[in-house]
Structure formats: structure tokens, C-alpha cells
Amino acid sequence: MSTTIEIPESSTKVAKGKGVVVVAPARPGGWKKGVAIMDFILRLGAIAAALGAAATMGTSDQTLPFFTQFFQFEASYDSFTTFQFFVITMALVGGYLVLSLPFSIVAIVRPHAVGPRLSLIILDTVFLTLATAGGASAAAIVYLAHNGDQDTNWLAICNQFGDFCAQTSAAVVSSLVAVLVLVLLIVMSALAIGKP
Amino acid sequence: MSTTIEIPESSTKVAKGKGVVVVAPARPGGWKKGVAIMDFILRLGAIAAALGAAATMGTSDQTLPFFTQFFQFEASYDSFTTFQFFVITMALVGGYLVLSLPFSIVAIVRPHAVGPRLSLIILDTVFLTLATAGGASAAAIVYLAHNGDQDTNWLAICNQFGDFCAQTSAAVVSSLVAVLVLVLLIVMSALAIGKP
Numbered sequence: 001m002s003t004t005i006e007i008p009e010s011s012t013k014v015a016k017g018k019g020v021v022v023v024a025p026a027r028p029g030g031w032k033k034g035v036a037i038m039d040f041i042l043r044l045g046a047i048a049a050a051l052g053a054a055a056t057m058g059t060s061d062q063t064l065p066f067f068t069q070f071f072q073f074e075a076s077y078d079s080f081t082t083f084q085f086f087v088i089t090m091a092l093v094g095g096y097l098v099l100s101l102p103f104s105i106v107a108i109v110r111p112h113a114v115g116p117r118l119s120l121i122i123l124d125t126v127f128l129t130l131a132t133a134g135g136a137s138a139a140a141i142v143y144l145a146h147n148g149d150q151d152t153n154w155l156a157i158c159n160q161f162g163d164f165c166a167q168t169s170a171a172v173v174s175s176l177v178a179v180l181v182l183v184l185l186i187v188m189s190a191l192a193i194g195k196p
Numbered sequence: 197m198s199t200t201i202e203i204p205e206s207s208t209k210v211a212k213g214k215g216v217v218v219v220a221p222a223r224p225g226g227w228k229k230g231v232a233i234m235d236f237i238l239r240l241g242a243i244a245a246a247l248g249a250a251a252t253m254g255t256s257d258q259t260l261p262f263f264t265q266f267f268q269f270e271a272s273y274d275s276f277t278t279f280q281f282f283v284i285t286m287a288l289v290g291g292y293l294v295l296s297l298p299f300s301i302v303a304i305v306r307p308h309a310v311g312p313r314l315s316l317i318i319l320d321t322v323f324l325t326l327a328t329a330g331g332a333s334a335a336a337i338v339y340l341a342h343n344g345d346q347d348t349n350w351l352a353i354c355n356q357f358g359d360f361c362a363q364t365s366a367a368v369v370s371s372l373v374a375v376l377v378l379v380l381l382i383v384m385s386a387l388a389i390g391k392p
Contacts, residue, residue: 140333
């Protein structure tokens with residue numbers, strides 16, 4: 001009885017060879033290994049994007065070369081609560097992605113196992129939401145910094161703080177890459193679970 | 197013949213249990229129907245939340261009772277590009293959720309069919325990202341409107357535009373509900389696909 005329970009995960013090769021066994025030849029599944037390998041590679045890319053975004057934002061800091069007696073003009077990421085949130089979320093997402101690598105490896109070794117992929121889908125969804133929230137809120141602030149807002153009299157600061165704006169914009173773009181990769185990862189895992 | 201066509205979705209269990217009978221008694225899956233029904237109900241809730249958020253934000257508009265000769269003080273959602281983005285994304289998400297109801301019904305009628313759930317997972321993920329982006333960016337602006345930002349000299353406007361702020365905050369909270377429900381929907385669909 002225990003042997004029949006073990007069958008599902010490795011039945012591909014087994015089932016092809018035999019003629020009598022019930023578990024059908026209709027379980028190709030070689031592409032699942034390919035999906036798992038691509039999952040691993042994309043995950044590495046997402047780690048780079050997420051941690052890169054956190055680092056770029058975390059090091060953004062610009063002090064203007066002129067100052068008054070009481071005041072020095074400086075902009076850094078901790079001027080904005082939203083940017084602090086961005087750094088924290090991106091670091092969390094990067095950390096999660098690193099920790100998820102073992103699961104991805106398990107999915108490569110055992111392409112038909114549902115368990116690891118299911119865990120990955122669920123956790124990926126949660127951290128996709130976190131990454132999107134961080135990226136989108138920072139994007140809203142970067143947009144304001146570039147364009148300002150007339151009705152509320154918030155002036156654009158990118159004329160003065162050009163380097164700061166460039167750096168935060170780069171961080172936002174990098175987070176966007178991480179978000180796109182996470183969406184792709186979820187879709188791939190879902191297909192790998194759903195299709196026979 | 198039609199009965200044998202139904203087999204593939206349950207071949208795992210069938211192979212284990214069977215001696216002679218083809219469609220096995222070992223097809224628990226009653227909970228899948230429950231999940232599908234809950235999916236439908238949650239989807240209705242998400243529709244209400246998303247469209248409510250769009251409507252609340254779209255009708256936010258406050259004109260102050262005093263004005264100068266050249267200028268009248270007014271704040272409405274189209275003062276901010278981000279809020280316009282919010283209205284559009286929430287309307288899109290609400291529209292998608294309405295269109296997804298038939299798929300959800302198919303999943304109730306045929307709890308073991310993988311196809312509809314797979315489509316739902318993939319599209320839900322895309323629209324979850326959209327909803328999160330809209331909600332989070334609007335949240336960043338609402339936060340600024342409440343607290344302002346010292347370093348850039350952006351003043352809080354909620355002292356003057358109290359009603360406007362309350363309404364936009366409510367819209368953001370409503371979008372957050374939609375996001376949470378979407379995450380839940382994805383997790384439920386993934387479990388229903390992954391577990392036998």
C-alpha cells in the first residue's frame with residue numbers, strides 16, 4: 001500500500017515503461033522541471049531587484065551646497081515616511097525571496113510535488129502585495145516630487161534635489177521589476193500545479 | 197463513455213482505491229464546493245468594496261466657504277493624479293470582479309474542474325497587483341495630506357479640507373478591504389487546486 005502512495009510523484013517514467021499499470025501514460029510533466037528551474041532563476045533576479053531597490057532608496061541622501069545660518073537644505077530617504085516604508089518592505093521581500101530558494105530547489109528536484117509549490121504560491125501572493133504597496137506608495141511620492149501639486153501648493157523639489165530624485169526614481173523602477181517577477185512566479189506556479 | 201471522460205481529474209485517488217469501479221468513492225472534495233461558494237460570496241464583497249472605493253473617491257470634492265477675488269479654494273479628487281489613478285484602477289478591479297462571477301459559478305457547479313480556478317488565480321493575481329498599486333499610492337497621498345512633510349515644506353491640508361480628507365481616507369480603507377479579499381481568494385483557489 002505504501003508503494004502505491006509514493007507513485008504519483010515519479011509516475012512519469014514508471015508509467016511509460018509498463019504496460020499494465022493503471023496510472024496513465026498521460027502524465028508528461030517534463031516541462032514542470034523546466035518551470036521549476038525558471039522559477040529559481042527568476043527568483044534570483046527578483047532578489048537582486050528587491051534588495052537593490054532597498055539599498056538604492058536607503059542610500060539616497062543629498063545636501064545642497066548652500067545653507068543659511070539656521071538651516072541646511074538636505075533631503076534623504078527618511079524625510080518621507082513612505083520612503084522608510086519602502087526600504088523596510090523591500091528588505092522584507094528580498095529576505096523572504098532568499099528564504100524561499102530552498103522551496104524552489106525542492107520543486108526542481110521533485111517537479112510533481114504539490115506541497116512546495118502551494119507554499120510558494122501563497123507566500124508569494126502575500127509578499128507580492130507587500131512589494132506592490134511599497135513600490136506604489138513610493139511612486140506616488142516620487143511623482144509628487146517631480147511634478148508638485150498646484151491645488152495644495154506642494155512644490156516640486158526635483159529642481160533642487162536632482163540627484164535625490166534620480167536615485168529614488170531608480171529605486172521605484174527596481175521595485176517594479178521585483179513586482180513583475182513575483183506576478184510571473186505566481187502565474188507559473190499556478191500553471192504547474194493546475195496542469196497535469 | 198462520458199463517465200470515463202470525467203476520470204482524469206481524480207486519477208490519483210482512483211488508482212489507489214479501485215478494484216473494479218472506475219469513478220471511486222475516494223473523491224472527498226465536498227469542501228471544494230464549499231470553497232467555491234465562499235469564493236463567490238467573497239467576490240461579491242470585493243465588488244462592493246472596490247466600486248464603493250471608486251465612488252467614494254470619485255465624489256470627493258470640497259470647496260471652502262471663503263474665497264479671494266482671484267481664487268477659490270477647492271479640493272477634489274482630480275487635484276491629484278494619484279487619486280485619478282485610484283478611481284480608474286478601482287473601477288477596473290470592480291469591473292473585472294463582476295466579469296469573474298461566471299467563472300466562480302462554474303467552479304461551484306463543477307468543484308473539481310481545474311480550468312476555471314486556474315483562470316481565476318491568474319487574473320486575480322494581476323488585478324490584485326492593480327488594486328494594491330492604486331490603494332497604496334492613494335494611501336501615500338492621504339498620509340501626506342494628513343501629516344504634511346517638513347523637509348520639503350509640504351503643508352498638511354486636512355485642517356482646511358477636513359471632509360475631503362475623511363472621504364479620501366474612507367476610500368483608501370475600502371480599497372484595502374478589496375485587496376485583502378483578493379489575497380484570500382487567491383489563497384483559497386490555490387488550495388482548492390493543489391489539494392486532492
